[in-house]
Amino acid sequence: MRGKWNGKLYRLERLLGLGSNGQVYLATSGHRTTFAVKIGHEAAELQGEANILASLDHSQKNRPPFLLDVDDAIVNGTNVPFYVMRYVPGIPVKAYLRQNGSHWLGVVGYRLLERLTLLHEAGWVFGDIKSDNVLIGEYGRVELVDFGGASAIGRSVRQFTEIYDRGYWSAGSRTADPAYDHFAVALLWLHALDGKRLIQLTKTLLPQNRHPRELMRLVQSNPLLKPLEVWMEKALAGKFETTREASGEWRSLVRISQAPKSPSDRIPGWMAGMLGAAIVLSVTVAAVWLLQ
């Protein structure tokens, strides 16, 4: 596929995913560099996404750019708009936690909040947070994909997934603000760690009874989420002033939950044994010395 404006040549290797408004392919160009190429149907819609990526690149100059090219190609006689991004290898967060264990939640959750902090400070809200859009790479590295749902702070949320939506749970408006994303992150963890009960809840609850307190009931009765109860409650109630605050609180709660439970856990058995032996030995030596 050759871009008709900028003339770059891309070789599409395989389909990475299907979005709501296009397909994403893994592509190579020239000397084995890999990219992700998003091909759409509607030039204006695709350009809207590219605009968001460009504006993020613009506001975060300290990292390599994410958006690399915007162009059209002629495929089988029709005009096909596309844009090219940095390729981010990774798997959806839900699958990652299932494969690698839920003890990765601390790092992954922290990384996600740090990523969102950058986004929010640049004036954007991600909006459509869900497992498929949060990719985890090596050692819990987080990257957000599909910026089609990102909205400028203060505007209306452009795209969302029903069960992650604050409005659906009667917990606030659909105006894009950082707290909208905090709410969706809380739902992401509920969905990832207690998916069955969450889906069951959405099926049985009458619309007028949808409320964050129903979600908190799930949190309180889940051993993995219970230690994060304070954080979840704040996120669901929109109580975090900034994402930096949310991230800091997450970190400290995870640290507390990782701390050993009782004093006896703190000192491994062999160490206690050695100490005992050392005391007995020194007392014996002292006794022998005194008796002499």
Next chain:
Amino acid sequence: MKQILLITDGGSNVGESPVIAAAQAYAEGITVNVAGVIDDGTIGEYGSVEIAEIARAGGGISQIVTSRQLSRTVQMMTRQTVAGSIRQAVNQELRQLFGVDNVGSLPPPKRAEVVKVMEDMEETISLSVALLIDASASMKPKLHAVEEAIRDLTLSLQARTGKSQVSVFHFPGDSQHDYCVMDAGWTSNAAKIGSLFGRIRMRGTTPTGPALMQVVDFIGETCGKISKTELAEAPLQATRGDPNEVRSDYVV
């Protein structure tokens, strides 16, 4: 920008053709979208063809969904229609000013600028959506889902920067002579649209066409104004206005 959203579960059986009514609405600058709701697969070929035809004549989109998917569908159709109308208007301007076919024919850097303006317009243009609900007997079990979809749509519209308002109608009316009844006049407050359909007596006929025409008249008369009465007790007494009075208001 003005839209009518028709929520129905089957074919019309009284009065003029809803396809013609939708075509008239479109001629007056009102886009007509149709959501067909089925839960047990009984919409029939006649019903589904008519639903698609009404939307096509009304310059809008149609989709046939289960009542579970209704909120999402109503949401998406409203947003897509706004985006679509703006795209259409922008493309027309581009053709006249620069002789290019559409936004996609501009080189990417220029396209980026135009798209920014288009998205601004999508967010800030004033939007009026009249919901027309089929309340014939077969729709009864689906009315809760309809009410939920209306609440959900209002919530989304409230978040827009531009002025947004909805009004709600159902058909058939309570007596032989009213084709449709207004449940809520223009409002932008979700809380004002409470339990809407409590007092509806379900009847058998489905006068989709005449009801559609009555809503077109209502929009023509109240265009741009928010009526004082949020919940009208009496059925809407509509007089047919001169169709030339109302013009498309999405001129860029």
